[in-house]
Amino acid sequence: MYFKKILWAVALIGLLICGGFAYYIYGTMFSPNTKFNNETAYIYVPSSASYEDVRSQLEPLLYDIEAFDALAKQKKYTTNLKAGRFAITKGMNNNAIINSIRSRNLPLKIAFNNQHNLKDLAGRISTQIEADSLALYQAMTDETFLSENGFNKATALGMYLPNSYEFFWNSSAETFRNKMLKEYNRFWTAARKAQAEKLNLSQNEVITLASIVHEESKQADEQPRVAGVYLNRLRIGMPLQADPTLKFAAYQLPKYQNTIIRRVLNIHKDIDSPYNTYRNLGLPPGPIAMPDLSAINAVLNPESHSYLYFAADAKRIGYHKFAKTLGQHNNNARAYHRYLSSQGINK
Structure with missing residues (x-):
């Protein structure tokens, strides 16, 4: 009888221990452990991150970081981190969180436009993916890459077409650059190449002219007319004279x-530079800024007309008055200069 009581006691204790262990396992693995109010929170795990780096991001998001630590160690996550951008949804348990941040790297949309040079572009992209601006700039200006793909430092900016693109957050600088080359080549369809050839322009020259058109006019409905002016000038060997x-x-x-510089003056026309299109015939060596796709398409599909001149329209800010003769243009230009002077804009 006494022996049976001992057995029952041992069995009861065993059941209690098993129950407690099961409760602990359940609590560690399957109990909800998020304390944020939004539906989703994101963590960003750098390529060189340690478990402590990940833990420091998770701690403000979880009720019980120690329980997470225990399961992370058991599932060997602490020594097998994955870089990337990961989502944690409200109400997730530790097991689901570990599964998410170990294997569900989420892509994101990055966007850029109107960057004036590669340094600005590198800085813009570095705020959206893991690669820093220096690594991005070095990848963008790598001379071997540029020469192998038909670019040089003057034309390199033209490879980056403004749009939104999908990347993994932990993409390297080279990954970003290489994908942009693929997007550039995809843009240049057979039809676009044929149109450029019809205009006697290379792809780089199309982008260069589009950058000038875009800087002259941000109005998509006017850009084909502006492009037509510059193409007319190129056709007859007239300097572009683009401010x-x-x-x-x-x-x-x-x-x-x-x-x-808000007002171009005669002193600017004397600057010794290959980009001075008052002193040099033809197009400058490369784009002067990143053109919008609307400006590129405007160059490829210009308005057919006989205008050779245009001046800003003081009555329709953002638009221009077009002229076929120098005399008419000078009248338009004087009207706009009077407007600038009336606004106190002298330089």
Whole structure:
């Protein structure tokens, strides 16, 4: 009888221990452990992250970080981290969280437009993916990559077409650059290449001219007409005389650093630069900024007309008045200069 009581006691204790262990396992693995109010929270795990780095991001999001630690160690997550962007949804348990941050790297949409140079672009992209701006700039300006793909430092910006693209957050600088080359090549369909050839322009020249068109006019409905003016000038061997190229040339000089040129003056026309399209025939060496897709398509599909000149329209800010003769253009230009002077804009 006494022996049976001992057996029953041992069995009861065993059941209690098993129950407690089962409760602990359930609590560690399957009890909800999120304390944020949003439906979803994201953590970003760098390529060089340690478990402590991940833990520091998770701690504010979880009720019981120690329980998470225990399961992470048991499932060997602490020594087998994965880089990327991961989602944790409200009400998740530790087991689901570990499964998510170990195997469900989520892509994100990155976007860019209107960047004026590769350094600006590198800085913009570095705020959206793991790669830093220096690594991105070095990848973008790698001379071997550029020469192998038909670019140089002057034309390199033209490879990056403004849009939104899907990337993994932990993409490297080279991954970003290489995908942008694929997107650039995808953009240049047979039809677009044929249209460029019809205009006697290379792909780089189309982008370069589009950058000038875009700097002249942000109005998509006017850009084909502006493109037509410049193509008419190229066709007859007339200098482009594009004011945005003068600004670009000026901004390369120390005296114009950290300034804003709001009015192009005769002094700017004397700047010795291949980007000075008042002094040099043809297109400049490369784009002066990143053109919108609308400007690129405007160059490829220009308006057919006989205009050779245009001047900003003071009565329709953002638009221009077009002229076929120099006399008519000078009248339009004088009207706009009077407007600038009335606004106190003298430089």
